[in-house]
Amino acid sequence: MQPYHLEKLKSHISQIISISDEEFDLISGHFSHRKIRRKQYLIGQGDDVTYEYLVLSGIYKVFYVDENGKELIVQFAKENWWMTDYPAFFRQQKATMYIECIQEGEVLCATLQSRETLAANLHKMEHFYRIKLTNGYLALQQRVKLLLSSTLQQRYEEFARLYPDLLQSVPKKIIAEYLGVSRETLSRLYSQ
Amino acid sequence: MQPYHLEKLKSHISQIISISDEEFDLISGHFSHRKIRRKQYLIGQGDDVTYEYLVLSGIYKVFYVDENGKELIVQFAKENWWMTDYPAFFRQQKATMYIECIQEGEVLCATLQSRETLAANLHKMEHFYRIKLTNGYLALQQRVKLLLSSTLQQRYEEFARLYPDLLQSVPKKIIAEYLGVSRETLSRLYSQ
DNA sequence: CGCGCGATTGAGTAATTTCAAATCTAGTGG
């Protein structure tokens, strides 16, 4: 019997490809396990970006801080999402983004080396990563569309449609940052 | 000797992976060639999304039209970029986006079936698509960051930095749509 | 109970949009 977090990894991968127990043994060795608490930072600006993270549970925000100190949220991450400062991760540069835990949970960590090794050795895993990237690409495109929606009302409704669960569990001021408006403006939106 | 457009395809693929002539013969059969003129639509809302397109030359815009008739530009595409209505393409649904040619050029067309067949039969091609998706993902993330930048000035400068060539060859009103502001506001920005 | 954080409200200010009109430009046909 595997520990719980490896069970989760297996079922996550099995959503996309079918793998044998032997193959999974090859894969699982590349992942390490961490518990993350609220307000904890997984990555901060200037850090080395050693890992990418597969979210097992909890909610996280991935964001930049602009020169005025304002936080620009690129995406939220929840169960079964992958996250890291990908520009820095892929190019092995220092982080320009932050990742902060909004709701405590657990993640699995893997290095770029691991990703590339797994993809190179197992065609199936290359396929797995391609499919996951495809989904991430589609989600980001949705995000762009949402940001371009003319009215705040539309942006908010779209957000509510896409992430009904986050609406409950994420403070409104963070949702405002995600939508790109001030918290006061968002507050006024649904008080009318 | 190959026709010109297949030479371009080969060099495009060879930027990522190394392939033999035999392998390329397998690949090239999946692509058909089209010339596109200015203002021509490759995809319109409601169409079946049969193909994805590799841009050999020219400039294209990929956009939604919202309920007010406003165009929301998700991305521009130029040489060596892939484009289509990906949400519809991957799910084989009707298009919700448009692709219009801004500057005439040529594209190669491939079906979803072709993509999946190539990726399944050649591990190298699965790798190729993964890397291209990675790049597309990073570009979209840049785009999100740009859209969240607080001031229009910043958004414009970032755009100019990323796409100096488009600045020349794309009408300003289209750049305004890309940045998410009215053309009047953009015009006022650099008249001061 | 009181502290701290998030959410709300108000007022004044700044930025952007909209609508209308004028100007400029590139491409077309005579």
Add this chain to the structure above:
DNA sequence: CCACTAGATTTGAAATTACTCAATCGCGCG
């Protein structure tokens, strides 16, 4: 080659929207 036209750009002014700053409210937790 020139005149013409459609489209693109610019400008102005009013209206709208969102932002900032400050104060207040509400609630969970020590």
